[in-house]
Amino acid sequence: MDSEELFGKSRSELLRLARDLGIAGRHAMRKSELAEAVDLARRQLRRPSPDELQAMTLTGLRRLARVYNVPGRRAMNRRELASVLQARIHRAGLGEVAALPVGEAGGQVSRVEGFQEAVEDTKFYVGPIAHHVKPEFPQDLPVSYHEDVLVLMARNPSWIFGYWEVTPHALEKAREAGFNPDDCRRVIRLYEVTNILFDGTNAHHYWDIDVGSAQSWHIPVWGGGRSYVGEWGLLSSGGEFYPIVRSNGVDTPTGRISEAYWEEWLTVPVARQEPGESVHAADVEEKAAHAGVQNSSKEPCAPEVGPLYQRLQSLVSSWATVEQQGTGGADSAASSSPGRWTVGS
Amino acid sequence: MTRGYFSLILHAHLPYVRHPEYPYFLEERWYYEAATETYLPLLDVFEGLVRDQVNFRITVSLTPPLVSMMTDPLLQERYFKHLNRLVELSEREQDRLQNQAEFLPLAEMYWRKLLRARDLYERYGGNLVQGFKKFQDLGHLEILTSAATHGFLPLMAGHRPSINAQIFVAAEHYERHFGVAPRGIWLPECGYAPGVDESLWEAGLRFFVLETHGLVHGHPRPKYGVYAPVYCRSGVAAFARDPESSKQVWSAEEGYPGDPDYREFYRDVGFDLDFNYIEPYIHPDGIRIQTGIKYYRITGKVSLADKQPYVPSWALEKAATHAASFMFNRERQIEWLSEHMDRYPIVVAPYDAELFGHWWYEGPDWINFFLRKAASQPGVFQLTTLSEYLERYPTNQVCVPSASSWGDKGYNDVWLEGSNDWVYRHLHKAARRMQELADEFPQPTALERRALNQAGRELLLAQSSDWAFIMKSGTMVEYAVKRTKDHLLRFARLYRQLKSRSIDDAWLADVEWKDNFPPHINYRVYASDYAYPKTAAIQGVEGMR
Numbered sequence: 001m002d003s004e005e006l007f008g009k010s011r012s013e014l015l016r017l018a019r020d021l022g023i024a025g026r027h028a029m030r031k032s033e034l035a036e037a038v039d040l041a042r043r044q045l046r047r048p049s050p051d052e053l054q055a056m057t058l059t060g061l062r063r064l065a066r067v068y069n070v071p072g073r074r075a076m077n078r079r080e081l082a083s084v085l086q087a088r089i090h091r092a093g094l095g096e097v098a099a100l101p102v103g104e105a106g107g108q109v110s111r112v113e114g115f116q117e118a119v120e121d122t123k124f125y126v127g128p129i130a131h132h133v134k135p136e137f138p139q140d141l142p143v144s145y146h147e148d149v150l151v152l153m154a155r156n157p158s159w160i161f162g163y164w165e166v167t168p169h170a171l172e173k174a175r176e177a178g179f180n181p182d183d184c185r186r187v188i189r190l191y192e193v194t195n196i197l198f199d200g201t202n203a204h205h206y207w208d209i210d211v212g213s214a215q216s217w218h219i220p221v222w223g224g225g226r227s228y229v230g231e232w233g234l235l236s237s238g239g240e241f242y243p244i245v246r247s248n249g250v251d252t253p254t255g256r257i258s259e260a261y262w263e264e265w266l267t268v269p270v271a272r273q274e275p276g277e278s279v280h281a282a283d284v285e286e287k288a289a290h291a292g293v294q295n296s297s298k299e300p301c302a303p304e305v306g307p308l309y310q311r312l313q314s315l316v317s318s319w320a321t322v323e324q325q326g327t328g329g330a331d332s333a334a335s336s337s338p339g340r341w342t343v344g345s
Numbered sequence: 346m347t348r349g350y351f352s353l354i355l356h357a358h359l360p361y362v363r364h365p366e367y368p369y370f371l372e373e374r375w376y377y378e379a380a381t382e383t384y385l386p387l388l389d390v391f392e393g394l395v396r397d398q399v400n401f402r403i404t405v406s407l408t409p410p411l412v413s414m415m416t417d418p419l420l421q422e423r424y425f426k427h428l429n430r431l432v433e434l435s436e437r438e439q440d441r442l443q444n445q446a447e448f449l450p451l452a453e454m455y456w457r458k459l460l461r462a463r464d465l466y467e468r469y470g471g472n473l474v475q476g477f478k479k480f481q482d483l484g485h486l487e488i489l490t491s492a493a494t495h496g497f498l499p500l501m502a503g504h505r506p507s508i509n510a511q512i513f514v515a516a517e518h519y520e521r522h523f524g525v526a527p528r529g530i531w532l533p534e535c536g537y538a539p540g541v542d543e544s545l546w547e548a549g550l551r552f553f554v555l556e557t558h559g560l561v562h563g564h565p566r567p568k569y570g571v572y573a574p575v576y577c578r579s580g581v582a583a584f585a586r587d588p589e590s591s592k593q594v595w596s597a598e599e600g601y602p603g604d605p606d607y608r609e610f611y612r613d614v615g616f617d618l619d620f621n622y623i624e625p626y627i628h629p630d631g632i633r634i635q636t637g638i639k640y641y642r643i644t645g646k647v648s649l650a651d652k653q654p655y656v657p658s659w660a661l662e663k664a665a666t667h668a669a670s671f672m673f674n675r676e677r678q679i680e681w682l683s684e685h686m687d688r689y690p691i692v693v694a695p696y697d698a699e700l701f702g703h704w705w706y707e708g709p710d711w712i713n714f715f716l717r718k719a720a721s722q723p724g725v726f727q728l729t730t731l732s733e734y735l736e737r738y739p740t741n742q743v744c745v746p747s748a749s750s751w752g753d754k755g756y757n758d759v760w761l762e763g764s765n766d767w768v769y770r771h772l773h774k775a776a777r778r779m780q781e782l783a784d785e786f787p788q789p790t791a792l793e794r795r796a797l798n799q800a801g802r803e804l805l806l807a808q809s810s811d812w813a814f815i816m817k818s819g820t821m822v823e824y825a826v827k828r829t830k831d832h833l834l835r836f837a838r839l840y841r842q843l844k845s846r847s848i849d850d851a852w853l854a855d856v857e858w859k860d861n862f863p864p865h866i867n868y869r870v871y872a873s874d875y876a877y878p879k880t881a882a883i884q885g886v887e888g889m890r
Contacts, residue, residue: 260565
């Protein structure tokens, strides 16, 4: 489903794609406009989940397969279409599938952006051109490294990403252990292990994500400031789980203002070094002498969010407000925020 | 009376793009354009400030790839040719516009500015690093380093050797070019995750800059918000970006660069003029591209065809007004902050350097006006650098900052999404293999050492955050994919050759010639037992060739 491929299609082919995508005003469009609209709509298409795909009718799947330009789609049955589409849709960016639950604690930080990304982009902009470069190597990156691996990475407070590889050998061993991969669901079991030393059994809770034949997944998680460990494994129809590979631990950022307000102070002496002068060894020693000891005191500052934070919150309005005991919370922050000045006001 | 401090930081970076194997390479223009429109105009501003004895302070981070491109003889020569072609175009434009009173002065303006840039370029001997170093040595400019290839550290899955290599190689690279050890670092994309600071401390780096919520969401809650640094447990200081001053520049509604009087970036003579006329100044394959000569102003929310001619005097006037507005707002802000703090606050305002000049054409003028005002009327605040502030306040609160970045949505979303998430499987694998190689070859032969060092280069080049960024943004995606794959595949081949003890010398030499960055890498930096040399001197480098 390359954009390029689209631009090589005839107008009637494009029109049919546009119809499948429900693009309004498609008949008035020129060929290039159609290709562009289809390309855009595809990118923005809400991508169905594996469960939804499984539940779709053959006609629906065929239509979707046309939009995604699945080769050989006419010859496929319902199950084949669903699995091919799942792989394809996933590769196209499953991360954009579901909208984030809005307003939950640990929601995303809305930054004071606007131009910033556009400007960063223009560093690489030389004009609206189609430019082709060939990679030096005829071959592509390997599809497999022949190892059992599962790696999790935090994307933001509410999403983590995982990629994995499970070798045929490991699946064979599972089969010998009574877990036939063809009859089992392939899942990632995600354990929430915040503040505990996970031993495989003591998670706060866990849940399973059906991942089918995919090799990576974007996973929504609840809130921020939590730790997770995952296991890729087979889930039998009887509900028994056979883990094959365990992931690293991953911590999500909290996404909110900390309620801890104690203070600890540290002095790190700064010596301006001259050109060529050695600095590292001396620093480490000095720092060790000071770390956590000298000038260090634990004294509470005010438990409420002070005026500095009220002002910061008023500037970045969608920061999750911290729930405060005994203070006015977000309302008082808004009413007392000093606002911004402009010249002459 | 002074009530606080203000620190302006410009983060300058471009990925390492240098293709000796081609006589012309389109993506090398990224650097040429930034040099003409941002780096030289900024240096010109600094020259003027020093000439007029303005006691200014500013911070610029120069990433290792950028520094190496600035000092590379091949790129210096190619850039000089590029600049000369632009001068020629601006001369021909004056002839063409002889009878068009609206545009002739603009062609003359470009001609004058280009000659000035060329002049300055020649004065630095074609080496822009000499320009920046000069102002650091004079005490006006603090130059920060950044990660070796601008790798996005939070997505290295906590692989310590990967993070260490990005930091250590950068610190050493800085010292070679600037003659002193770097004191601070700009984390690529402000990307931070707890633990990254430990590598910084080990390399002797004392401070870095976070996005606002890196501190606001820190634990425990920092007493002064973003208006004073905190120390991480490692001892490295973390400053954070002030949202007020960034909003004033960046906001799509209120930001300065969107003013109708400023120059329009997207309308360029490379697309407007007759093909036969413009052909010598665009891509040799006849593909129209931007030339940098643009005659229209933003005008308003109108199509590119309806843009009105640029009027330099209006734009300059606007830049002065906006500098005054920025100054006024900082004064009010710092007055207010000082009333709520028991020490002088610091307002930290970092921006992408290429905003100034390349995109916001009048940006360097704005900086010029602002620095002159701020330095010459010592009033509510003083200009400072982060080092100076730490010298004044060596005692700070201890806090664990939150993972964060300055990318869209504030975390790792930009570099980890549908278009680019496929790269990490391969990057992580290559990183683990690199560590394996470094452990396996403690005493390599000369040829093995070359192969090992080159493997380190390929890994570092593949890790550049720019490739994932470009894949997401959709501009020049093919090139970003090509670079990622080329480096990873070269790495894989080196890995296989090293493992099977069958290094192809001729091929290795060819790859060394193409990917000659970072020049002085020592592959041992990836070894499990590697420790950063405790002296700042460079003698510890084994990998010199």
